[in-house]
Structure formats: C-alpha cells, structure tokens
Amino acid sequence: MEAIKLESVTLEYKSHNNGIVRAVDNVSLSVNAGEFIALVGHNGSGKSTLAKLLNGLLIPRLGDVQIYGVSTRDKAKIFEIRKNIGMVFQNPDNQMIASIVEDDIAFGPENLGIEREEIIRRVEWALTKVNMLEHRKSTPFKMSGGQKQRLAIAGILAVKPSIIVFDESTAMLDPEGRREVLAVAHELNKNENITVILITHYMDEAINADRVIVMSRGRIVTDGTPERVFAQKDMLESLHLSLPLPTSIAYNLSKSGLDISENILSESQLEEALCKVLK
C-alpha cells in the first residue's frame, strides 16, 4: 500500500538578496507502508523541506503530495494527515511542552478529544515503546538528549501515526543517545509497522534502512538499497557526502589491490571480509 506519494513537487524559497532558491525541484517519490527510508544529503539539499511538505507544514507550489491518497492541499483533511504522520525534530528541548512526562505525552491525544481512559492507555503504551515508562512522573528538563528525544517520539506515538519522520533527530545527541533513538526507530518500524523516514547526516545510520534516498540541490539523485547507493562512491563524494566508515575502509583497501568486496556496509561485514583476505 502506498503511504506517501509525491508527484512532480516543486517549492521555492526567497533567498537573502531576494533571489529564488528552488528547495525542492520536481521531485516524484513513492513510499510503501512499512518501509524504512533513510534520506541523506548535505545542508541545503532540500531534505528538510521535503519533510515539511509531507505533513502539510509547507504546501508545494507545483505538483501534489499525498498521504494515503489524501492531498496536503485539502485543507479540510489536513488534521487527518497530521495525525497520520508524526515529526521528530532536531532539538529535543523545542519539543517539550509540559513539566511532567505523562502530561507531555498526553498533549497530542488530549487535543484530539480522545477520552481519558484511552489517553491513559496510550500514554502507557507509548512510554513503554520508547523504554521510558519508569520516568512517567519525572520532569523532562533534567534528562539526557537521548531520553528527551525518546519522549518526543512517545508524544508522537500517542497520536497513533502510521508514518514518523525523523528530521535529523540524532544530530544533537551523543553516541549513546543516537543509538537509543535509532533503536527505537527500527523497533517501531519492525514491530508496529510504522513507516519511517529517517533524515540524517550520519551515513552509518543509513546502512540498516530498506532504502536510501540521496538528495542534492532539491532533486533526488539516487534511490536504492544501501548496498547499491553506497557502491556509488564517486557520486557521493561529488556531493560532499561521506561513505559509512567500514565501506570507505573496504574501498581504500580494494584500491590498494586487496581482493575485498566493495559492498561492505557494517563493521561485522568488514571484519569478515578482512579475515577472509588475510587468513
């Protein structure tokens, strides 16, 4: 089933000297329900604009964005879309509104007019999903970045979306926080069948996605499995994007003449390949 559909979407911004920057340039894209997609590209490539187009925070100038067949231009249905597609942003501090964890998580469903018993159930379920249930009565302000970000995710889960967009949600976190958030994203994708769009700068976070989409200058440059995308080293380099570290080591070794596959993404694959070639 098609969860997200973009048809020739174009959107421009005004730049500082009244010029026009085409942030998203004639992009067409289709995402099936249950997919885990990593969206990568350098700053200004249009990936965050694309994210904001998905839930109708921005409306395209040309083309159409549809979430489960509903266009974001349809003002009467915009709340239905926003219920369906949750966003987790970069800075966790900007996403907390209440001083007690469970109040914060309940904010979304409360606004939807859901009855109290159901809200309590959802808060508990959402906090369990992100491993934060024990903190339900605490205050978010003294928590680590990773914990806050998981609360932000729980707040979104409580609205029961079928799609979650992570817009560089790991960029401000330390390695531990990054791991926590990433694990939650994969868990939700696998066990709750939530469609995930993970926007990131860290190539290492993209290796476990079903699909990697690379954007540059508002266009989709390539779209495929991680193996296929990260095999295109020269293309990625020309876009100033790095390879995942294990891939880059394998690539350099292969250039030095070692018989090592270039299709290496993870650390364990690298180890295995090195063992084979050195044994």
Added chain:
Amino acid sequence: MQGIEIKNLSYTYSKKTPYEKLALDDVSLSINEGDFIGILGHTGSGKSTLILHINALIKAQTGSVKVMDIDLTQKRPKPDLKRLRTEVGMVFQYPEHQLFDDTIEKDIGFGPKNLKLPADEIKQRVRESMELVGLDYNDFKDRSPFDLSGGQKRRVAIAGVIAMRPKILILDEPTAGLDPEGKEHILTLITRLKAEISPTVIVISHDIDEITRFATRLIVFNKAKIAFDIPMTELFKHEKELVAMGLEVPLAVRVARSLRSKGIELEGNITTPHDLENAVVDYYNKKHFDDKLNSPTNSVSITSNIKNNASGENLSIAYSDNSSATPNDNTISEKEVLR
C-alpha cells in the same frame, strides 16, 4: 609559563542543596604550549566544568588554576581576567547562537573593538579572521550573519573568537549538528588555526573517530575525574576502559582487536582508519612475501610499491630477510603487483 597548570581542582554544583553534584573531583592537569588535546567523556563527566575554569567563567572552589602567567585562584591582586579572555579563546557549543550583530563585519569586530584597538587594526583583524575561516571579506562583510547556512554561521562565530588572536583555543563540540561537508570544513579549520593563530588547542568532542584524526593527546573524563591522559597513539591500550565507561571505541581499534583475536597479528599502533588500512596492506604483503619465500624462486628482498589511496602517497615497504637458508647477495627487487 605558556601553558595551563591545574592542581587539585574540585567543584560542586548547587552545594548544600538536594541537587548537589560533584562535577570535578581533585583534578590535576598540566597542558603545555603546543598541545593538541582531545577531551572525551560522557555528558556530565566534568569536561565542560573544567574548561569553564580555564576561562574563569566559574571560580575554583578548591585547588588552583593557572593559565599562562595568570593565577586565577590568587586573591590579591585580582587576576587580570580581561587579559585572560584575550589569551584564551572559547568556542562554545552551537556558537552560532551567540551571533547578534546585523552585519558579519560588526559581529566579528565586536571583540577587538572592546579591546579599544584602532579602527584600521580592527578592520585588518576582521578581514584576516574571515579569510582564515574561508569567508570572502568583500562578499560577506555586509551580509547579516543570520542569512547564512549553519556551517557558515559557525565559521563566523569562530572568526569572532580568533579575531582576539588567542594563544589558547578551546572548542566545545565544534562539529555538532553539522553535515559531513560542514564538519570537514571545521576540522580542517581547527588544524589551520593551530598552525597559524593559537598554538595550544583543546577540543571537546563525543566523536572518538573524529578526535583521533587530529588531536595528539587524549584526555578522558569519567565521573568527575580524569580516567586517563595519554598520547593518542596509545589509545588502543585502553579499549577495555573505554568500553567499561560506556564510551565509543574507534572503529579501527575494534576491528584490529577482533582480527588479532582471530590470529591475524596486525602490526603497529592502530587508532585511525588510515592506520588500519596500512596495517592490513602490510600484513597482506608480508604474507605474500612469506609465500614467496617458500616457493622455489627464493626471493630475499621484495620492495613492494603499493599505491595507498587513503593517503594519496606512495607507500614503500622494504622487507629484508636474514634467513641463512638464502644467500645474501641474491637480492631480487621486484614490483609487486597485488591481486
């Protein structure tokens, strides 16, 4: 003295309240002029509290802090904090949040202006600082710093700090939140600033793979104390401690350890991906050479030239063998073509 001398420094936040937290516990440390230091540690391990002391943004509760010839803990006469803050340049986390003026030139010139330098000197410093961080003076000076990309904003903020010409430069998470290209810019910039402006550089980072690329000395904080303080090349010896503290171990160190545990004895100190690549190529060639030794060609010395793409340099490895089984004068030089 041009460095920093810290002795028995302890610091407790919110003393005598239920939120009391020991942030530094009897820390002693000396930093020499010319050091390139990476500081690693968990959130709350004390690393930020330490650098706040170096700039006298918090006062030592017990112990002493001396920066160059300024004794920050001396009572009378009071330490010259104005001079201290000229000598020590501090780039905080997300320094772009501190941009405030309406043009880039004014923003960068703010510090020098407060030093009451003559106008042409200020202009000169702004121009130089902008060129250093890679922003063309004429193109950018009249633009608003708020119209720039994240990476550019950060470079403007750093230019504002280096316009003071600090002898010691401290950067807290300088690449956080930047894309790979922005990160590269900042890392290259830091190395350049060390060479041209500030001989002593201290960088706090969460990213161990990033720290290993530039710093030559590594200080790891854990639970308000210095867990270890080592030359970067000895990092691999401390893998277990890093893991125990829940800190990241560089990928190259992990892979090298795993290969060694499987009997593949890679040689040398492996910290960076580059070290790993070289060690793997060396090992591969050596094994190849050993195979040759056992073969009837009886080659004793093989010079293999491997184009090493990681460094872009030619790496020449010469193996000489003293085995008595082969005559010494029978030296064959051959260009190894691998694969």
